[in-house]
Amino acid sequence: MIKNLSPQSRLRTKATSLLASTVFLSSAVSFTVHAQTEQQQALYDIAKNVSAENIEKDITTLVNFGTRHTLSETESDTRGIGAARRWIKSEFDKISAACGGCLEVYYQSEVISGEKRIPDPVEVVSVIAIQRGTTDPDRYVIMSGDIDSRVSDVMDFTSDSPGANDNASGVAGTLEAARVLSKHKFNGSIVYAALAGEEQGLFGGRIMAKQAKEDGWRIKAVLNNDMIGNIEGVNGVINNTTARIFAEGTRVTETEKEARMRRFTGGEVDSPSRNLARYIDKIADKYIENLDTMVIYRLDRFGRGGHHRPFNDLGYPGIRIMETNENYTRQHQDLRVEDGIAYGDTLDGVNFDYAAKLTGLNAVSLAAMAWAPNPPANVEIAGAVQPSTTLKWDALDTEQNPQLKGYKIYWRHTDAPQWEYSKYVGNVTEATLENVVIDNYFFGVASVNKDGVESVVVYPGPAGSFGE
Missing domain, CATH: 2.60.40.10 (Immunoglobulins)
Known part of the structure; x- marks a missing residue:
């Protein structure tokens, strides 16, 4: 032949x-x-131990705060961004107590003002939990989700904005990953981050990335989870067996000298972010049942952005993990019904088993990198x-x-x-x-x-x- x-x-x-x-x-x-x-078997167990029930409970709690808009209420214990972030911190504190204080839990904040979407001074507050590595604690891998939510008008901070999928799903996944991984010890450190201010301009990520740079963190991976619960696309496709990994190419911090070298030696498709995406794709094939990931050679969806971008901007490897089939009637929408279509990001648009599957992908990837x-x-x-x-x-x-x-x-x-x-x-x-x-x-x-x-x-x- x-x-x-x-x-x-x-x-x-x-x-x-x-x-x-x-x-x-x-x-x-x-x-x-x-x-x-032993560790390879543990990776299979980690994937299996992720609970869809816990994720459903956490998403429901976040939705019940009414709105989590960055400019919303901060004094109430039942409504607004303040109540949401205090609850998230309390959950990380509970997880830490269950593992004998294995997590360092704290707020990270900065007052932002003079921005298009934050014109007046507002304290943007994220919740961070660090599980320190035993032998290489200054090496970090990070999983993040976004706290805040919005409706059609990005400046509307009073209307109900459930944000069930965008992005209570990512925060719930981050909490559940912490519950599962806190039962293990790792060589490198794992960070669980609930980042604020994403819809207003990626401010939580900017604040965290800047502080990490100042503190000399050796960040090897940022796994940004933004919308990991929807399986029914606006195009009519229903699929719970695929996910997307967005990864940019050439590092934005590349110097002219490095660009000249790359021209003759290659590397356009082998940036740290791209090889991080390949790593997670391989993890999915080996450890996550019935999940095929698509590595997409782009920073994010066409013309859009996410909370991994501020880390990429400083040269750190970072990717976005999310559902394959988006439903735009459930994103950034006022709650309403028009022409028989229900608009809004509500609980009935989230598949909790699917969110658990993608959470398992994150958890196994974090564990493998922290053990390696x-x-x-x-x-x-x-x-x-x-x-x-x-x-x-x-x-x-x-x-x-x-x-x-x-x-x-x-x-x-x-x-x-x-x-x-x-x-x-x-x-x-x-x-x-x-x-x-x-x-x-x-x-x-x-x-x-x-x-x-x-x-x-x-x-x-x-x-x-x-x-x-």
Whole structure:
């Protein structure tokens, strides 16, 4: 059959055959590395332990505050943004008490004024809970949801604005992830964030990202959850088996020197955010039943934005996880019925089992990244006009990463969306892939812990760097 293929197809088929033998060899090596499966089993258990009932209860509570508009009531105990954020903090406090004080829970705030959607001074208050890592507490992975809600008029802060899906679902998912993950200990730190002021201009994210930068947080992932409960699209599609992961390409903080390097070495589709998205896509395939994720090569939906953007703006890896099929009659709408269509973001538009499924995806991804060693740093690649490709990287700090077993090299064809081949190379800082030509593939390196749990894959050079 090969004789009927084009010359290009024959070349690719031959290369694939060669790679297959290499992958077979690496699988045999990886078997020894992955023999300890306690954490891998725990990842399956984490996904199963997410409760749709808890998520329904939390979304219902948030909806019952009437409105959570950023400019709404703050003194009442039953209505408005003030009551909502105090309740969220009380839930994080309960979770912390149940795990012996394992969470650091606090408000994070700043007074905002003079903005188009916040003309007069308003204190924008988010709720943050940190689960400190045991060996590398200054390395962070973050899950966030947005507290606030709105109706048709973005400045209307008195009308009922249930915000059941947008975005009580994301906040409820964040709370439930904290309940499940607080029963475990991790090497790196996990942050659960209920961010305020999203509808008025992404202010909660801006405040948190700026403070993280000032405090020197080593952020490796931001998982922004904004609308994770709707399965019935405005186009008539009903589907509870897919989700979207939005991930921007070239880092916005790239310098001119780095851009020139990228032009000749690649990396446009291998930013930290893109490889974070690939990692979560792989998690979905392995650990989450009946869920297929679509990695979308864009910062967010067309012309729109979310609370991961302020982190991206400062160079941090961040993505948005959300439903595939949006229903615009349930977003940013006054509660009303017109022409037989019920408008408004109410409880009956949320599928709680689906929200639990996406929460499980977040929880497993956070756990895996926090158990894994730090992503490799200062990854370099060489192999121009050579028959083989060599990758180098810095050795990880052994005090921060006592769980480190070694490293794994990944590669894929340049038009492939997901990593295709891998080879475990041991606890080394340099490895060569013989007869794998650098021109024909993209490459990356991941760190592997003693139970086989891996970090995100890091593309060589500044274009793919996750930092130190």
